[in-house]
Amino acid sequence: MTTWQRFKQTVDNWISHPNQRPYVGSVQAQPGDKTVAIGKTFAPEASYFSVRLVEMGLAEGGKFFTSFLPLGVCLTEYTVGDERQRRPLVLSNDLIAGQLKDSGTKPGYIEYTNMYAVRCAPVKADNLSLFVGLFRMPYDDLAKQVLQIASDLTHQVGGEGNPATAAVGAGMRIAEKVYDGVSGLFGLKGITPLFGFADGSALVDSRYLLVSGPPANAIDSKRLLVVDNQLHLDGKRATGFDYCLVAIEHTASRLPQGADTINPLTGLAFHRRWREIGQLLAAKNVGEAEARLAQLRAEVIVSPELTEDDRLIAIAAYDTGFEKLRRVLIPVNSGSTSRGDRGTTSSASLLSTEARQRTKAGQQITGDVLSQMATRLLLTSDTTTNNDPIQAAEAVFATEAIALRKGLGRIDHRGKAHVAAAVAEAISGAVGRHG
Numbered sequence: 551m552t553t554w555q556r557f558k559q560t561v562d563n564w565i566s567h568p569n570q571r572p573y574v575g576s577v578q579a580q581p582g583d584k585t586v587a588i589g590k591t592f593a594p595e596a597s598y599f600s601v602r603l604v605e606m607g608l609a610e611g612g613k614f615f616t617s618f619l620p621l622g623v624c625l626t627e628y629t630v631g632d633e634r635q636r637r638p639l640v641l642s643n644d645l646i647a648g649q650l651k652d653s654g655t656k657p658g659y660i661e662y663t664n665m666y667a668v669r670c671a672p673v674k675a676d677n678l679s680l681f682v683g684l685f686r687m688p689y690d691d692l693a694k695q696v697l698q699i700a701s702d703l704t705h706q707v708g709g710e711g712n713p714a715t716a717a718v719g720a721g722m723r724i725a726e727k728v729y730d731g732v733s734g735l736f737g738l739k740g741i742t743p744l745f746g747f748a749d750g751s752a753l754v755d756s757r758y759l760l761v762s763g764p765p766a767n768a769i770d771s772k773r774l775l776v777v778d779n780q781l782h783l784d785g786k787r788a789t790g791f792d793y794c795l796v797a798i799e800h801t802a803s804r805l806p807q808g809a810d811t812i813n814p815l816t817g818l819a820f821h822r823r824w825r826e827i828g829q830l831l832a833a834k835n836v837g838e839a840e841a842r843l844a845q846l847r848a849e850v851i852v853s854p855e856l857t858e859d860d861r862l863i864a865i866a867a868y869d870t871g872f873e874k875l876r877r878v879l880i881p882v883n884s885g886s887t888s889r890g891d892r893g894t895t896s897s898a899s900l901l902s903t904e905a906r907q908r909t910k911a912g913q914q915i916t917g918d919v920l921s922q923m924a925t926r927l928l929l930t931s932d933t934t935t936n937n938d939p940i941q942a943a944e945a946v947f948a949t950e951a952i953a954l955r956k957g958l959g960r961i962d963h964r965g966k967a968h969v970a971a972a973v974a975e976a977i978s979g980a981v982g983r984h985g
Contacts (some may be wrong), residue, residue, distance in 0.1 A: 628674065682746070
């Protein structure tokens with residue numbers, strides 16, 4: 551059995567008792583709520599998912615940090631690149647205590663801002679394993695210190711943030727220890743599990759997911775509603791049960807879908823190289839810019855931060871964008887040397903020739919993509935520099951990505967692995983023959 555399977559078995563055994571069975575279900579949002587696009591289907595290699603903690607409610611908020619300590623845990627296991635990885639998130643004492651200090655005998659609420667257990671990870675065929683749990687443990691200084699250490703360790707492992715930058719190796723060993731530790735809590739004397747829920751295939755569609763204590767089982771789900779990131783029952787703030795509200799978020803693409811939607815891409819390492827290319831072209835250093843483009847192509851192919859759909863579009867858009875950016879930033883007859891200098895149609899001809907050869911060799915999809923790229927190169931760019939090569943680079947790439955998404959959408963490449971790698975290899979072949 552895998553670590554997750556052993557862990558899930560422990561959770562399932564605990565909730566098999568009727569008096570411990572948690573309430574788990576989707577919750578509708580107030581009409582007009584745009585935080586979560588509810589009902590979006592997750593498609594492997596064609597969409598991204600995020601897991602965000604929205605809010606936690608404690609029925610006996612005033613007793614925590616006086617008689618008890620809360621231990622809130624969110625564990626995720628999913629594939630990053632080709633490796634199945636575990637990410638624990640243990641909520642810190644300070645985070646919870648700061649919002650419970652004035653609750654007295656009233657219920658306590660912990661509201662989270664951008665608290666992600668997973669942020670924008672490509673959906674894989676093996677789905678997401680998710681655990682959400684809340685435990686109550688006796689308050690003492692040692693327990694408080696241990697909980698804070700656990701929280702600090704999970705943040706180092708990468709509980710929040712970018713999947714590609716999370717630690718592996720030692721971090722994975724820490725994650726496994728956290729899993730084992732949480733499993734042990736279900737049978738430990740003095741520890742009260744308030745609720746726990748484990749799902750080995752948590753990605754069905756985007757939604758607000760409510761995990762709560764057994765008292766909520768008597769509530770008709772139609773009485774529940776998410777309003778401004780808060781759970782409401784019958785039009786008022788939910789009370790009478792412990793709960794955690796989680797958002798399972800869907801993102802269709804990290805690539806631009808409009809002229810002003812480039813931001814999700816700008817923080818990724820390989821796209822920063824694209825900005826460097828813009829600066830090199832502005833300095834008329836075409837040779838170095840072409841070398842960076844080859845590096846960029848290789849980095850996109852191996853990046854675990856993109857779906858296969860986005861990878862294909864990015865490979866094509868960076869390449870056609872390079873030629874269009876060169877035309878914008880380097881005047882004709884400037885004396886530069888590049889694969890496009892033999893005339894406006896030169897690069898398009900190279901790709902068209904390569905497309906025909908690939909099609910003859912039985913590589914129909916690669917040939918179709920190269921043909922689409924060649925067509926894009928025959929169109930002029932309306933981008934202006936505004937004396938800023940980075941802005942010009944961003945604008946050209948956004949235009950190309952948007953156009954190629956429409957064009958490549960007519961090509962049946964969904965579900966076919968390594969298409970982007972084949973296209974990148976074909977582009978390199980075409981460029982190499984020119985050189």
